[in-house]
Amino acid sequence: MQVQCFGAAGEVTGSCLLLETGRHRLLLDCGLFQGSREEEERNREEFPFPLDSIDAVILSHAHLDHSGRIPLLIKAGYTGPVYAHAATRDLCRIMLKDSGYLNEKDAQWENRKRQRKGLKPVEPIYTLEEAKASMRAFRTLRYDQRRRILPGVHLRLRDAGHILGSAIVELELEANGTRRRLVYTGDLGHRGAPILRDPARVETADQIIMESTYGDRSHRSWEATWTEMAEVLDSAANSGGNVMVPAFAVGRTQELLYAMQMNYHDWGMDRWQIFLDSPMAIEATRVYSRHVDLYDAEARTGHARHDGLFDLPNLRMTRTANQSMAINRIRSGAIIIAGSGMCTGGRIKHHFKHNLWRSDSHVLIVGFQASGTLGRRLVDGATHVRLWGETIRVGAQIHTIGGLSAHADQAGLLEWYEGIAGRPPVILVHGEDDPRECLAGALRERGAKVRLPQRGETLGL
Numbered sequence: 077m078q079v080q081c082f083g084a085a086g087e088v089t090g091s092c093l094l095l096e097t098g099r100h101r102l103l104l105d106c107g108l109f110q111g112s113r114e115e116e117e118r119n120r121e122e123f124p125f126p127l128d129s130i131d132a133v134i135l136s137h138a139h140l141d142h143s144g145r146i147p148l149l150i151k152a153g154y155t156g157p158v159y160a161h162a163a164t165r166d167l168c169r170i171m172l173k174d175s176g177y178l179n180e181k182d183a184q185w186e187n188r189k190r191q192r193k194g195l196k197p198v199e200p201i202y203t204l205e206e207a208k209a210s211m212r213a214f215r216t217l218r219y220d221q222r223r224r225i226l227p228g229v230h231l232r233l234r235d236a237g238h239i240l241g242s243a244i245v246e247l248e249l250e251a252n253g254t255r256r257r258l259v260y261t262g263d264l265g266h267r268g269a270p271i272l273r274d275p276a277r278v279e280t281a282d283q284i285i286m287e288s289t290y291g292d293r294s295h296r297s298w299e300a301t302w303t304e305m306a307e308v309l310d311s312a313a314n315s316g317g318n319v320m321v322p323a324f325a326v327g328r329t330q331e332l333l334y335a336m337q338m339n340y341h342d343w344g345m346d347r348w349q350i351f352l353d354s355p356m357a358i359e360a361t362r363v364y365s366r367h368v369d370l371y372d373a374e375a376r377t378g379h380a381r382h383d384g385l386f387d388l389p390n391l392r393m394t395r396t397a398n399q400s401m402a403i404n405r406i407r408s409g410a411i412i413i414a415g416s417g418m419c420t421g422g423r424i425k426h427h428f429k430h431n432l433w434r435s436d437s438h439v440l441i442v443g444f445q446a447s448g449t450l451g452r453r454l455v456d457g458a459t460h461v462r463l464w465g466e467t468i469r470v471g472a473q474i475h476t477i478g479g480l481s482a483h484a485d486q487a488g489l490l491e492w493y494e495g496i497a498g499r500p501p502v503i504l505v506h507g508e509d510d511p512r513e514c515l516a517g518a519l520r521e522r523g524a525k526v527r528l529p530q531r532g533e534t535l536g537l
């Protein structure tokens with residue numbers, strides 16, 4: 077038995093593992109490469125394996141760096157099933173469609189440039205319709221349900237606590253007289269995070285394939301994070317302007333709304349008009365509302381008490397462009413949650429245009445900002461930024477709340493690993509070089525055998 081890593085090897089995006097049992101070939105995740113233009117060009121490369129040789133795809137969670145090439149896989153000829161948690165399917169329906177729509181927009185934009193240069197047009201990687209069609213391949217499971225998906229292959233999804241529906245993939249494999257228990261973490265959640273349960277404990281394994289995104293970091297405590305949040309909201313309220321919160325549509329947005337509801341009085345939330353200004357985040361919030369069974373005990377209590385987790389009395393969900401533009405007339409007392417999470421597109425840029433230059437404005441950064449993005453420039457203290465060719469002075473105060481990560485930190489990853497009996501060997505993926513090396517060192521100190529695959533490298537199991 078062997079595994080090959082075709083993405084998220086020494087990087088965090090493009091997750092795609094090919095598993096060969098000797099009898100069957102399985103794909104674990106099939107995600108997009110995200111980041112710079114060169115990175116994203118890699119999404120157009122042909123798959124480095126024959127598609128008709130793949131028997132099944134198993135998807136850990138809905139984030140596009142894990143799911144985003146599934147429509148492409150199907151467009152290219154894959155006809156088998158895609159196994160995922162039911163909530164992952166519900167979120168993929170929103171995210172893959174949006175991804176298809178953006179692909180079409182990007183291709184149109186690119187083709188206008190190409191036409192002027194006399195070049196042949198490019199096709200979108202996949203379209204909105206192709207994304208929709210790919211949903212038919214999904215086969216859903218619940219957590220902890222053991223299912224035989226092929227002769228000699230049993231699958232069980234365990235709660236990974238990262239986003240709704242996110243799963244640790246447990247596989248029992250049997251081929252040619254060999255039996256292996258393989259566990260792939262997908263993305264492992266941050267203990268104590270709002271709404272979701274902590275990552276499930278895995279009892280045993282012969283081989284672990286583990287993420288390492290924050291393998292060299294330790295997160296600020298939840299308590300300190302919430303205190304910081306309350307302080308920032310107070311100082312923003314005193315200065316009298318608006319607060320802009322760039323947030324990812326799935327996960328972070330729901331955690332924020334939930335935290336605002338749970339701390340409604342402590343944080344003085346009644347001082348604000350709150351806007352969720354993102355059609356995708358609104359849809360994702362609906363999906364979160366439908367899966368109450370996946371909440372942790374505290375969120376269930378909150379749900380029962382408030383008849384929902386996200387129903388703040390002063391929250392408005394603005395779907396249409398007109399509703400969104402109407403927010404621009406508000407000079408004071410608005411909290412505007414809008415995408416994109418790293419400020420590279422979406423409605424947040426429009427709100428920046430109207431508010432960023434004002435000294436009574438505040439920007440609340442609640443998620444990771446990759447280098448090269450507008451969000452990162454703000455975090456790094458830029459005094460001016462460019463929006464649609466116009467230079468805008470940054471008058472707003474920028475606050476970074478670092479503790480809201482959806483990923484386990486080093487202590488979380490190690491604690492999860494130490495819960496497994498017998499120190500099984502580890503293959504580390506989904507991390508840049510430094511965090512991956514750092515986590516490898518810490519695991520080796522605990523007696524683990526650790527391998528760090530390069531892209532395309534074959535590892536025996």
Ligand SMILES: [Zn+2]
Nearest residue numbers: 137139238263
């Ligand atoms: Zn993820």
Ligand SMILES: [Zn+2]
Nearest residue numbers: 139141142263
């Ligand atoms: Zn990921």
